Amino acid sequence: MSSIIQAGFLQTHPEFGAVAANRTQAKFLWGERTADLLVLPELFNTGYQFRSLAEAQNLSEPIPDGPTTEFLIDWARASGMVIVAGLAEREGDTLYNSAVIVGPRGYIGKFRKAHIFDTEIQFFQPGNLPFTVFDAGFAKIGIMICFDWRFPETARTLALQGADVIAHPANLVLPDCPQAMITRCLENRVFAVTADRVGTEQRLPEESLKFIGQSQAVDPDGTVLVRASEDREEAQGVALDLDKARNKKINGHNDLFADRREDLYRIGGKG
Amino acid sequence: MSSIIQAGFLQTHPEFGAVAANRTQAKFLWGERTADLLVLPELFNTGYQFRSLAEAQNLSEPIPDGPTTEFLIDWARASGMVIVAGLAEREGDTLYNSAVIVGPRGYIGKFRKAHIFDTEIQFFQPGNLPFTVFDAGFAKIGIMICFDWRFPETARTLALQGADVIAHPANLVLPDCPQAMITRCLENRVFAVTADRVGTEQRLPEESLKFIGQSQAVDPDGTVLVRASEDREEAQGVALDLDKARNKKINGHNDLFADRREDLYRIGGKG
Numbered sequence: 001m002s003s004i005i006q007a008g009f010l011q012t013h014p015e016f017g018a019v020a021a022n023r024t025q026a027k028f029l030w031g032e033r034t035a036d037l038l039v040l041p042e043l044f045n046t047g048y049q050f051r052s053l054a055e056a057q058n059l060s061e062p063i064p065d066g067p068t069t070e071f072l073i074d075w076a077r078a079s080g081m082v083i084v085a086g087l088a089e090r091e092g093d094t095l096y097n098s099a100v101i102v103g104p105r106g107y108i109g110k111f112r113k114a115h116i117f118d119t120e121i122q123f124f125q126p127g128n129l130p131f132t133v134f135d136a137g138f139a140k141i142g143i144m145i146c147f148d149w150r151f152p153e154t155a156r157t158l159a160l161q162g163a164d165v166i167a168h169p170a171n172l173v174l175p176d177c178p179q180a181m182i183t184r185c186l187e188n189r190v191f192a193v194t195a196d197r198v199g200t201e202q203r204l205p206e207e208s209l210k211f212i213g214q215s216q217a218v219d220p221d222g223t224v225l226v227r228a229s230e231d232r233e234e235a236q237g238v239a240l241d242l243d244k245a246r247n248k249k250i251n252g253h254n255d256l257f258a259d260r261r262e263d264l265y266r267i268g269g270k271g
Numbered sequence: 272m273s274s275i276i277q278a279g280f281l282q283t284h285p286e287f288g289a290v291a292a293n294r295t296q297a298k299f300l301w302g303e304r305t306a307d308l309l310v311l312p313e314l315f316n317t318g319y320q321f322r323s324l325a326e327a328q329n330l331s332e333p334i335p336d337g338p339t340t341e342f343l344i345d346w347a348r349a350s351g352m353v354i355v356a357g358l359a360e361r362e363g364d365t366l367y368n369s370a371v372i373v374g375p376r377g378y379i380g381k382f383r384k385a386h387i388f389d390t391e392i393q394f395f396q397p398g399n400l401p402f403t404v405f406d407a408g409f410a411k412i413g414i415m416i417c418f419d420w421r422f423p424e425t426a427r428t429l430a431l432q433g434a435d436v437i438a439h440p441a442n443l444v445l446p447d448c449p450q451a452m453i454t455r456c457l458e459n460r461v462f463a464v465t466a467d468r469v470g471t472e473q474r475l476p477e478e479s480l481k482f483i484g485q486s487q488a489v490d491p492d493g494t495v496l497v498r499a500s501e502d503r504e505e506a507q508g509v510a511l512d513l514d515k516a517r518n519k520k521i522n523g524h525n526d527l528f529a530d531r532r533e534d535l536y537r538i539g540g541k542g
Binding site for chain 1: 385386387388389390392397398401402418421422423424425427428431432447450451453454455457458493522523524525527530531532533535536537538539540
């Protein structure tokens with residue numbers, strides 16, 4: 001079996017609260033392209049800047065039994081793609097900043113953002129699910145969401161569990177992540193596909209948020225295969241040779257996983 | 272007490288095997304500058320590309336009871352600086368790619384490179400000392416050597432132990448490290464001072480090594496405070512406000528250490 005897959009991302013500009021329209025626009029933006037794996041931004045259907053907990057609750061959905069997950073499953077069935085997309089999850093009265101992974105055969109799983117950024121804590125609880133690698137058949141896919149990038153243990157945990165590709169829905173407002181994801185790929189020899197959004201939200205008088213775009217795919221050598229603009233909606237696709245991520249050797253003597261010195265690390269994570 | 276210190280690095284071009292001359296040239300290059308902390312490259316006194324184990328043994332020294340450590344202690348005493356420098360260490364018949372830290376009051380400690388790069392394994396054993404933060408009074412200083420950068424657990428372990436500054440002697444031949452050190456600083460909110468060398472060594476017919484220079488100091492926000500050239504000997508100094516490294520908050524809600532999700536990390540390091 002070939003180890004080469006086609007991955008894509010959507011860089012969207014959602015209209016806050018226009019959930020059905022944002023779903024439709026995402027699908028329209030992708031059009032008739034084909035891919036094995038498609039990654040959409042964090043909170044792709046709602047937008048980012050909630051004004052109140054009530055508003056966040058109102059725009060959140062159960063996963064998998066909500067309309068956005070159903071929409072994504074229908075899209076995956078019709079297109080044959082595996083889709084990873086960020087949306088606000090409601091479980092009882094508790095909200096999570098989550099991502100769902102679905103495929104042609106339906107629901108695969110979900111992840112809840114583990115490291116909540118700034119004022120999001122007013123709406124979302126920190127994720128309570130383990131970092132999980134989902135087997136999509138053609139690839140093992142790890143998921144992390146936006147600010148999870150800042151903590152090296154996130155990508156490390158996914159890579160050590162065998163992730164070939166890290167699907168990374170994001171709503172980036174700080175400038176550092178696109179460059180730092182190169183380090184994440186270099187240190188783990190994994191692919192990463194970051195799907196970010198563009199545009200500005202100012203739904204609160206004291207806070208204007210400009211999203212930086214620059215969605216990208218990076219390979220295990222730290223090469224940026226494709227990087228999107230800072231300000232336009234875009235759909236991009238790129239071929240990934242997964243064998244590169246399955247070989248942790250970087251020369252005749254070094255294997256980035258075999259060379260780890262767990263005997264010396266004091267980082268508090270469980271083995 | 273002010274939290275602002277002066278840190279410096281030397282970017283050298285050693286002549287292979289000319290140990291005494293390389294020591295003298297390093298001191299000459301620094302001249303009468305002043306600093307609290309000065310970082311020198313990896314293997315600053317010997318050069319990098321050993322032809323044989325016998326040659327490496329011959330150029331290695333005990334630490335602290337060797338002439339290069341003695342030279343550095345004399346220099347530290349005369350100048351009032353704390354100096355971190357890389358040199359080949361011999362303990363019995365075993366060699367380590369080590370760094371020593373000395374100050375005005377003499378020997379402080381040493382570190383042995385934990386992650387050995389490529390053909391170095393023909394000469395050096397992987398380090399068997401814990402990642403250690405040395406208290407220099409004015410700052411807590413962690414040490415890592417060159418390729419240790421590639422493993423996020425290295426800087427993480429040092430930062431979690433309270434390092435304000437990571438002193439990073441290096442002999443870089445691959446292009447990735449200067450940019451990746453920005454991520455190391457961002458994810459840990461520490462300062463890092465990388466002292467690299469320049470020049471080319473081809474002492475083996477099959478291998479020409481070009482060192483990339485670009486020694487640098489990076490702050491906890493990921494700002495490159497100073498970066499040296501790719502090809503010239505340089506001495507640089509920069510002020511570091513250590514309070515920036517002692518505050519892990521990045522906004523009103525996030526503290527990069529308090530927000531760590533040790534309950535979710537599966538990275539095999541001991542707590």
